[in-house]
Amino acid sequence: AQRVTQPEKLLSVFKGAPVELKCNYSYSGSPELFWYVQYSRQRLQLLLRHISRESIKGFTADLNKGETSFHLKKPFAQEEDSAMYYCALTTSYDKVIFGPGTSLSVIP
Amino acid sequence: DVKVTQSSRYLVKRTGEKVFLECVQDMDHENMFWYRQDPGLGLRLIYFSYDVKMKEKGDIPEGYSVSREKKERFSLILESASTNQTSMYLCASSTTRDRGSDEQFFGPGTRLTVL
Numbered sequence: 001a002q003r004v005t006q007p008e009k010l011l012s013v014f015k016g017a018p019v020e021l022k023c024n025y026s027y028s029g030s031p032e033l034f035w036y037v038q039y040s041r042q043r044l045q046l047l048l049r050h051i052s053r054e055s056i057k058g059f060t061a062d063l064n065k066g067e068t069s070f071h072l073k074k075p076f077a078q079e080e081d082s083a084m085y086y087c088a089l090t091t092s093y094d095k096v097i098f099g100p101g102t103s104l105s106v107i108p
Numbered sequence: 109d110v111k112v113t114q115s116s117r118y119l120v121k122r123t124g125e126k127v128f129l130e131c132v133q134d135m136d137h138e139n140m141f142w143y144r145q146d147p148g149l150g151l152r153l154i155y156f157s158y159d160v161k162m163k164e165k166g167d168i169p170e171g172y173s174v175s176r177e178k179k180e181r182f183s184l185i186l187e188s189a190s191t192n193q194t195s196m197y198l199c200a201s202s203t204t205r206d207r208g209s210d211e212q213f214f215g216p217g218t219r220l221t222v223l
Contacts, residue, residue: 009148032210044151044198044214086150090210094139094158094202095166100150 002027004089004099012105013077021072021102023061023087032090033063033070036098039083047072047085057081077106111135112215114199120221127186129218131199138204140182141212142166142174145196154197157182158204189222196220 003026013019025031035047048056050063050070061072070087087099115130133140139158143151143166153166155174163174171193175183182201186193199215 006150034211036212043216044200046211049211088212094204094210095153095156095164096141096202096210096212097153098143098151100148 002089002091002097004087004097006085006087006099006102008102009100010103010105012107014107015079016076019074019077019081019104019106021085021087021104023070023072023099025068025070025087025089027068027089027091029091033061034088034090034096035059035061035070035072036086036088037083038086044086077104079106079108082106112199112201112213114197114215114218116218117216118219118221120223121186121189122223123190125186125189125222127189127220127222129184129186129197129199129220131182131184131201131215132180133182133201133213134180135201135203135213136179137201137213138179139202139210140176141200141202142172142182142184143198143200144168145198145217151198154184186220189220191222194220194222 005024033050037047038044059074086101089097112133141156142154157163157176173185197218200212202212
């Protein structure tokens with residue numbers, strides 16, 4: 001079955017602390033993994049994708065096929081990082097499967 | 109810059125009414141999607157379309173139908189609205205994976221309340 005799980009519904013960290021948002025997936029084919037973010041009163045938008053291997057706004061994510069994980073990390077959280085984060089998986093048919101989301105709150 | 113627009117930001121309807129939600133994209137994308145976004149459940153796919161007049165059921169198609177008569181427009185129809193369809197509805201579009209990018213571009217959302 002194709003599935004994306006994000007075990008934490010809510011995550012609170014202090015400003016300057018490291019943050020890790022967990023994502024695990026199950027998919028039999030060759031997945032493409034993404035992180036999307038939704039800031040307050042803004043539309044959902046792409047944060048980063050695994051094939052780019054890039055760092056966006058200080059965030060990175062590494063695809064671990066052995067553990068079927070794609071955790072999002074940032075070494076020093078900022079207040080503006082407070083948002084809803086969704087992990088997503090694209091199947092070979094362009095269909096996207098989203099996880100349930102993690103609400104990140106960065107405490108000043 | 110991709111623009112995905114939705115016809116309404118807020119909509120209030122009564123139980124049993126027929127409801128139309130419209131979505132338009134201006135980037136010539138092949139794929140278009142309708143999701144509902146509910147707290148704790150994330151985004152759930154209702155329907156998607158990969159070409160004009162083509163549609164595929166998503167995970168929760170019951171109570172909904174869609175129409176794609178033109179490439180840029182994808183409509184979601186609630187044939188007889190019910191209170192459990194109160195939700196935020198998001199439209200998205202993307203090009204095909206074999207064209208190099210399948211990033212989804214989202215509209216601002218329509219918050220539908222069914223009384």
